[in-house]
Amino acid sequence: DAKTTQPNSMESNEEEPVHLPCNHSTISGTDYIHWYRQLPSQGPEYVIHGLTSNVNNRMASLAIAEDRKSSTLILHRATLRDAAVYYCILRALSGNTPLVFGKGTRLSVIA
Amino acid sequence: NAGVTQTPKFQVLKTGQSMTLQCAQDMNHEYMSWYRQDPGMGLRLIHYSVGAGITDQGEVPNGYNVSRSTTEDFPLRLLSAAPSQTSVYFCASSYSGGGRNEQFFGPGTRLTVL
Numbered sequence: 199d200a201k202t203t204q205p206n207s208m209e210s211n212e213e214e215p216v217h218l219p220c221n222h223s224t225i226s227g228t229d230y231i232h233w234y235r236q237l238p239s240q241g242p243e244y245v246i247h248g249l250t251s252n253v254n255n256r257m258a259s260l261a262i263a264e265d266r267k268s269s270t271l272i273l274h275r276a277t278l279r280d281a282a283v284y285y286c287i288l289r290a291l292s293g294n295t296p297l298v299f300g301k302g303t304r305l306s307v308i309a
Numbered sequence: 310n311a312g313v314t315q316t317p318k319f320q321v322l323k324t325g326q327s328m329t330l331q332c333a334q335d336m337n338h339e340y341m342s343w344y345r346q347d348p349g350m351g352l353r354l355i356h357y358s359v360g361a362g363i364t365d366q367g368e369v370p371n372g373y374n375v376s377r378s379t380t381e382d383f384p385l386r387l388l389s390a391a392p393s394q395t396s397v398y399f400c401a402s403s404y405s406g407g408g409r410n411e412q413f414f415g416p417g418t419r420l421t422v423l
Contacts, residue, residue, distance in 0.1 A: 230408030241399050241414035294359040294406030296342050296367060299352040
């Protein structure tokens with residue numbers, strides 16, 4: 199799987215939008231962009247994934263650059279419960295490639 | 310629908326003991342995997358399985374054994390526990406190994422080896 203680059207940490211105020219960036223300049227045409235998060239003392243939790251088009255679900259939005267070399271996870275209104283480590287991971291469309299976790303971005307939310 | 314379940318939640322072992330960490334899923338997922346997470350670190354893949362009877366090694370397989378006799382269960386065996394295996398272990402599953410499918414994680418087993 200191609201590598202991703204994320205900032206080590208970010209901070210946000212409660213109830214404000216958060217934009218978490220991810221660079222993946224070596225992404226291949228069939229790699230999906232996955233986002234997971236891990237709350238303190240819990241297992242990772244799926245957030246969202248996409249291939250080319252922007253995606254929305256109840257948790258977040260995923261904005262994918264036109265050249266697909268970067269993406270942004272958007273939390274529309276951060277809450278204290280959103281404080282977690284967020285992982286951006288590429289996963290090939292076909293085959294049985296496992297999820298490979300990097301260091302992720304630690305998001306702190308300030309009340 | 311219980312999702313991915315793991316037992317036990319906590320375990321303390323002495324060096325040299327063996328044990329099995331249990332993982333089960335009720336979503337009829339073909340793909341299952343085991344990760345370990347050391348304090349302050351990211352997750353590292355130990356073993357994974359793409360279906361009953363098929364397993365493969367991940368990044369850190371030494372000291373661990375797996376088998377997959379049913380779709381539902383994917384136990385992880387520690388053959389002779391060592392202090393370096395003190396970690397939190399997470400099991401995960403997905404419909405398949407392809408990028409279209411999200412992966413579901415269990416709550417983890419915290420293992421301490423003395």
